Amino acid sequence: MRSGKVRSIELYDARKLIVEAAAVLDAEEVCLSESLNRYPSMDLLSLEALPGYDQSLRDGYAIGKGDARGKDSPAFRIVDEVPAGDTRKLSLAPGEAVRIMTGALVPDNTERVIPKERCRVAENTLEFDEELAWIGKNFIHGKGSELGRGECIVEKGRVIHAEQQILLAGVGYESVSLVRRPKLSFFCTGSELVSGPGENRAGKKFSANSHLLHGLIELNGALLLEEQTVKDDSAAVDRVMAAMFASDADIIISTGGMGPGKFDLVEDAFRRAGGKVLYNSLNMRPGKSTLFGTLGDTLFFGMPGPPPAVHLLFNELIRTAILALQGAESCSPQELNAFLTGAMPNGNGLARLKSAQLFFEDGRCLVRPAAGLDVANCYIYCPGDGKSLAAGDLVRVHMTASTQGCS
Amino acid sequence: MRSGKVRSIELYDARKLIVEAAAVLDAEEVCLSESLNRYPSMDLLSLEALPGYDQSLRDGYAIGKGDARGKDSPAFRIVDEVPAGDTRKLSLAPGEAVRIMTGALVPDNTERVIPKERCRVAENTLEFDEELAWIGKNFIHGKGSELGRGECIVEKGRVIHAEQQILLAGVGYESVSLVRRPKLSFFCTGSELVSGPGENRAGKKFSANSHLLHGLIELNGALLLEEQTVKDDSAAVDRVMAAMFASDADIIISTGGMGPGKFDLVEDAFRRAGGKVLYNSLNMRPGKSTLFGTLGDTLFFGMPGPPPAVHLLFNELIRTAILALQGAESCSPQELNAFLTGAMPNGNGLARLKSAQLFFEDGRCLVRPAAGLDVANCYIYCPGDGKSLAAGDLVRVHMTASTQGCS
Numbered sequence A, B: 001m002r003s004g005k006v007r008s009i010e011l012y013d014a015r016k017l018i019v020e021a022a023a024v025l026d027a028e029e030v031c032l033s034e035s036l037n038r039y040p041s042m043d044l045l046s047l048e049a050l051p052g053y054d055q056s057l058r059d060g061y062a063i064g065k066g067d068a069r070g071k072d073s074p075a076f077r078i079v080d081e082v083p084a085g086d087t088r089k090l091s092l093a094p095g096e097a098v099r100i101m102t103g104a105l106v107p108d109n110t111e112r113v114i115p116k117e118r119c120r121v122a123e124n125t126l127e128f129d130e131e132l133a134w135i136g137k138n139f140i141h142g143k144g145s146e147l148g149r150g151e152c153i154v155e156k157g158r159v160i161h162a163e164q165q166i167l168l169a170g171v172g173y174e175s176v177s178l179v180r181r182p183k184l185s186f187f188c189t190g191s192e193l194v195s196g197p198g199e200n201r202a203g204k205k206f207s208a209n210s211h212l213l214h215g216l217i218e219l220n221g222a223l224l225l226e227e228q229t230v231k232d233d234s235a236a237v238d239r240v241m242a243a244m245f246a247s248d249a250d251i252i253i254s255t256g257g258m259g260p261g262k263f264d265l266v267e268d269a270f271r272r273a274g275g276k277v278l279y280n281s282l283n284m285r286p287g288k289s290t291l292f293g294t295l296g297d298t299l300f301f302g303m304p305g306p307p308p309a310v311h312l313l314f315n316e317l318i319r320t321a322i323l324a325l326q327g328a329e330s331c332s333p334q335e336l337n338a339f340l341t342g343a344m345p346n347g348n349g350l351a352r353l354k355s356a357q358l359f360f361e362d363g364r365c366l367v368r369p370a371a372g373l374d375v376a377n378c379y380i381y382c383p384g385d386g387k388s389l390a391a392g393d394l395v396r397v398h399m400t401a402s403t404q405g406c407s
Helices: A011-021 A162-170 A209-219 A234-245 A266-272 A307-325 B011-021 B162-170 B209-219 B234-245 B266-272 B307-325
Strands: A027-031 A060-064 A075-082 A096-100 A110-115 A120-122 A125-127 A152-154 A175-179 A183-189 A223-230 A251-255 A276-279 A291-295 A298-303 A335-340 A351-361 A364-369 A378-382 A394-399 B027-031 B060-064 B075-082 B096-100 B110-115 B120-122 B125-127 B152-154 B175-179 B183-189 B223-230 B251-255 B276-279 B291-295 B298-303 B335-340 B351-361 B364-369 B378-382 B394-399
Touching (some): A011 A276, A011 A291, A011 A307, A152 A162, A162 B307, A183 A209, A209 A223, A209 A307, A209 B162, A234 A251, A266 A276, A266 A291, A298 A307, A307 A378, A335 B351, A351 B335, B011 B291, B060 B075, B152 B162, B183 B234, B209 B251, B298 B307, B307 B378, B364 B378
Parallel strands (some): A075 A096, A183 A251, A251 A298, B075 B096, B183 B251, B335 B364
Antiparallel strands (some): A027 A175, A075 A125, A276 A291, A335 A394, A351 A364, A364 B364, B027 B175, B335 B394, B351 B364, B351 B378
């Protein structure tokens, strides 16, 4: 039974409160190999020009500047060979050429590289037909042409993508300073929860939230610290809450015990523990009975019991907290507009998120509500403003963690 | 230098060859908590009905069948209380009621549950106004209403989603039989490759493929077994290949050494090791110089050296192998059609995949080629058929691993 007063809030306002409450975590130095999809603690700048030297783009021959242009088959004398990895800085005189490999250091005074398939070589003499050999490219990847020294590769607040890992590696980063991953602990309340087939009988339920949260925590880039299952017992809920708040957890999640009933103990326990409730109801279904608060720097989410509501709220709000703690600029699930494939209920009063299937056809985004055992990949936001939702209407779609990234 | 003859192939045919060559890996029993985004080794059927018993959907009162209908305020005698988790199977007589909690076992002969906020209770007497209390719902989640015993929750060949984890947990799965994750080993060839800033100078390059592959392997749900960097030395390449083929690797990847040059040693080394080359050139840029073959059950991908080409080929082909080894029904990157935001070169002859940014506007899919330091989230497939590609044209887009899931 809840003793505190109800502070009800809209979904989008809830997200703002969460972002405001989340203090960015401290930095850690991490091997570049482990940095994909993580957030840097500072702007990551280029340590040097990329490429760091003029590189050949082909296996072929580098020819010296100053040869006679316009001849049909100019002949060059091949004076050396430069494999990739050779660090000798050669210099070419007019009429000289070197055999050179892809990626190798181009000698000083090189005019251009001629790919080997366009060359004729006999002994140490190189010839080529100018019309075939000159196609408007010098086949040299010039020093600094990709990136200048000091240019920003990844801004603070942006996630590290694979292409950026390539650039960071190229300029010599072996490790990078990242915001550490948030640590989560959770407890599932409910005297009806059992695990293990032996314990099951009418009146008991297998706990699904535990399995679900394991996967969602990992999928969203956080770390699981600890999990517990507790009965609907006030002293037991107090104990697990005290233990988790005394630990290193950045986020604590509970499931169940959030309704107005006699056995809904979570909010009172959180207040007794010293927690500050920022909201304890959402103007939305599912997910109406949910709580967010802080205790020191730790964020607390009291979630309802039904696993589909936990799944939805994780996507809409806990993911926001995980991103905000890492200093992400954008902490909301990605949203887009899509055309409804058929009419659906909207409702008058409470907003609703309906699980749905987003798909694409001929350049259009389409969405249909999920039914029965359908697997959903998004939620349709129904504003609950009483307006009918008909086939062909554009509706707002929230992507789930597994579909994020389609910007 | 390549001694074998060239077998060049289209991208889509390459994928078919890879799927044909991939024998589904063996099964392993895995905790349900670790099963998200993995593939079952068999159809996963419901072990029992879900829910397993008639559950109350609200905190309130279950009333017995057979009371006098139509009265304004029928009075019921409250005879007991059923909290969630209580396994006693009560039975109600006409005129009797029990206090009941959300999720609790509904007694036999219950007509319906009345939510507590619609009830008036004094001592052990329950009253309610029929007009307020009856809103067309009995607030009972009936046994088997979600899932019947024996119904298929996840088909073999389909990936396990969070909603399905919830159902699997609900019917009592604690672990599931999954196809094991493919194990990958890779080696990067190139005498120019160094790691560590002390070793860097003109002519040398930091190895980016190693960092890149770490992340891509994990992101695509495979396991990294071993990695090596080797110089452009025939004996060294032979050695690392022999060691990796003698290990438990399901997929072996090399980078570099795939061109037609004197130091391009990978194909010959693979043939000497006993490998069977299925193709050694793709009719596509980037990624033309690439090889796929088998040695026993092990799949081998010889990839070019430039990291952007490695990134692209991982997405287009190695991901296909990772999925096929897990028995996935669909092993291709997700594709969709999107409208070009501006003209772009197509080319005449060779198909091309151009990294690009996919975004959504008013229900439409739009795509623009990436430039400079832009972060891409997809590739545009340019067929290279000489037809111009203009603003507003529908083009084929291949999503990358991080954008998969938007079906």
